[in-house]
Amino acid sequence: MYKILMIDDDIEVLEVNKKFFEEKECKVEVCSEPQKALSLVESFKPHCIFLDVMMPEVDGFSLCRQIRNITEVPVLFLSGKVSEDDKVEGFEAGGDDYIEKPYSLRELYARMTSHVRKSMASAKKEKSSVIIDLNPFYIDKEKHKLYYEGEEIPISNKEYDLVLFLAKNVGKEITFEEIGTQLWGSYIETDRRNVMVNVSRLRKKIEGQTGIDNFIETVWSKGYKLMKLRK
Structure with missing residues (x-):
């Protein structure tokens, strides 16, 4: 189900x-007061935004x-201002499409789904580069965090x-030597104890929460x- 935010006075x-x-089985929120739109963007988290250009107090x-300071989801301008300068300004402002009024709702729906599919595919590709999925665990390499079913498991940097x-x-199978070298840069046999202690602490935190x-x-x-577990 696509979530659409429509902003128009x-x-x-x-x-x-x-x-x-x-x-079309979309979930829709509407906003006729532009000054309230930003809070709706944050709370509703739409997949796409339809945005009028000529509105009171603040233009589109x-x-x-x-x-664009809040989200990168597609923004489709719907406007009666159709000059080349208007369209260029719309794209420079961060819009993904500029659709002239009056428009076909069928075409608008088709354009919306196209933009949203591309946006979701791009977001999925970006996420896959920073997430290691070990369902029901996952590691966020960008945040340096371990999660279980969406809940963070607090662990140390090491x-x-x-x-x-x-x-x-x-x-x-990863050897004590491989782990020790990875964590401390070198390994001697007496480092096995350090490896075992760190693994034990990590296990206890994981088991205690999950x-x-x-x-x-x-x-x-x-x-x-x-082990990659399966639920």
């Missing part, structure tokens, strides 16, 4: 558009620039480095192996 236009898109171009290294080699005690398995006399 013309209430009749909002009502007609809202009805059409709801019939200025509002779009403010919206424990994060440890679980990240294991996650990059999920399912593989109840799962087999996320990191011991490979007897050799090292450890991180």
